[in-house]
Amino acid sequence: MTQLEMARQGTMSAQMLAVAEREGLPPEAIRQGLAEGTIVVPANPGHAGLIPCGIGKGLSTKVNANVGTSADYGTLDTELAKVRVSLEYKADAVMDLSTGGDIAAIRRAILADCTLPIGTVPIYQAGIQALDRRGSMVEMTAADLFDVIEEHARDGVDFMTVHCGVTQRALARLRTQTRLTNVVSRGGAFLIGWMLHQGKENPLYEQYDRLLHLATRYDFTLSLGDGMRPGSLADATDACQIEELLTLGELVDRARVAGVQVMVEGPGHVPLDQVVANVQLEKRICKGAPFYVLGPLVADIGAGYDHITAAIGGAIAAAAGADFLCYVTPSEHLSLPDLNDVKEGIIGTRLAAHAADIVKGVKGAAEWDRKMSVARRNLDWEAQVGLSLDPARARAVHGRFATKGETCSMCGPYCAMALVEKYLGIAAPRCVV
């Protein structure tokens, strides 16, 4: 039985209990959210050592870190190092997007090493294998694709991005739209190339029941990909994107009927004032399925600093109900991330998730800020360092310039905290002027 089937028949699984414990919520709340489809717990029984993580309504906003090689760069070692950084800076999930080297070996090593839920995009491997074995991506067969999906499932992959909504209908919309940046999803682009060359429907849509069958058998979670997501602000929330979303809404229903956990992926590049509408649309059309957003990036011009562009959009999206934020690193649009980019991407996305969790009323979220503010008022630097997202950095920056007192080098003896405590007598002064 899948987690969803267990939840529906009232069985409390070890995974549900673990999620409840971590969120500080009653196990019944997790079971009920799972049963209703507003929560997913991606947990492939084949992923040994997995610490289960819940994603969805009422839970803290989760953060995914992408790792993976490309044809140009990356080895098993570089990517395992990124997984370690992801664990250190507390990402909640990792996706292995490898498209270079021994893709299967990298995936297996990551699954063996990482206690976080692992996601993949099987079309990458299927397309690249077709290139190797059949001379071109577009010669891939449907069987090739489903074989790779089953291979990932057998390996223990917890959730898979499947671009089932890239249909001939969506493609027709793409042709009639005047998009600035047509398709920026690699998986979407693979499938569109295939569909155009073969003159056939997307097998992930046409043979969706075959996909559901595999998902039931191995209990992996579907992450319905947004192959038609906008790649520029000018393309956001257009008919092509929404056509795909409508299809994903239908596919959410069919997954739930089949007992398969499902979440939905969303944009992308979105102007700030359309972010909330995008979340509301997904929640309505996809009946409350957890929403996994890629950004959103609220500007196209942030090259080198897109972790910030994404943190702005991600915070607004999560506050409006998005459940899962895919990190964006400073190297987005320019190159694969290095280890420092992975760290910066995770921390920026965690800040966005946390800012949203405060206003979502997630248990413990505001309390963290409260503790930090108490430490700040008390000029307790050790506590501030301990409460920060990156203690080593906080310590280094605080200690960077000589300080003569217990304050910091920004205000020195003229620290407002210290002055007001002295004059208002609210607490013992730490610093005398």
Next chain:
Amino acid sequence: MTQLEMARQGTMSAQMLAVAEREGLPPEAIRQGLAEGTIVVPANPGHAGLIPCGIGKGLSTKVNANVGTSADYGTLDTELAKVRVSLEYKADAVMDLSTGGDIAAIRRAILADCTLPIGTVPIYQAGIQALDRRGSMVEMTAADLFDVIEEHARDGVDFMTVHCGVTQRALARLRTQTRLTNVVSRGGAFLIGWMLHQGKENPLYEQYDRLLHLATRYDFTLSLGDGMRPGSLADATDACQIEELLTLGELVDRARVAGVQVMVEGPGHVPLDQVVANVQLEKRICKGAPFYVLGPLVADIGAGYDHITAAIGGAIAAAAGADFLCYVTPSEHLSLPDLNDVKEGIIGTRLAAHAADIVKGVKGAAEWDRKMSVARRNLDWEAQVGLSLDPARARAVHGRFATKGETCSMCGPYCAMALVEKYLGIAAPRCVV
């Protein structure tokens, strides 16, 4: 005559023309905004070499960079280097917040060197001089304070933060509130100490006409400081903060009557879902006076990464109508910024301002993103580098890992842009799979 007086009587000043040219708007729109008080053009006639900058409704969102020494760190050279970085990364204004070394000499050197509008907080110098000359900050006289304000005005300072709303009434509210972090404004804290020790009203409030007289005489712009701004999310939008805002609303009226340009400063630490309300409150209570926000920081826990916390809040605030964003650097709450922090702070804040300008409909804002997206679609790396906020960084990141084609090392030969162009035939393929 001040800029405001000229605008009211229909005179088009050179400053108004320069602002109109820069914004791509009709000069009459600038004159009218100035006359109505929804736009300010801080331009002290004593600031030789100033390139005027407009702040307010209908204009692009502006970004301020703070520089300045503390008792612990910084010299004239370090701070002039920060001014150069501010010019290089295109801040729109610079505030000199020096509290260490020869404060007057630093200010004069910055004014001589910098073509951007320069702001200061005269209470810092007044308080520190009182400490030196009278043995304690709280022994400062009202005359001492106004002498320093006049000195700054004579030096050519374009705008000054004056915490006129830190009144006995606000202090009474502070005593009855249970604030987590009482007062985090240095200027506010100086004045509160003084008011408590002297048992008197804040001279900047009590003798506001004296301040207006100086502002008229030298034509500097008042930036009404928010000494009661929240220093933690828990304190945001409380009675103490709003009490001060009500006072600032009255003082805006009086400044306008006197022919003095005025803007209003705002928080601070604010939960994401209260940011818009804070902007609407200021716009209503202060009758459309330009709003200059310090962040807002949408979490308290961002130490080491507060440029990101501030970018989230700043983008939301600016989209809701805030006109002027004070940058926050990664070293906020920890230490004075170094040169790299200044750069990161400016770029993060410019991204926030730009994301807002797109949805504000600021002339040329969306066009910049459009150009970047066209360059991205065309895999034109030189154009992308040229359009980025930090071309050197964009170039370095793109070139970091070897790429075999014209794509980037993230996707290599599997670039969606290249694939879709090939199969959809929308543009010449740059990359063959």
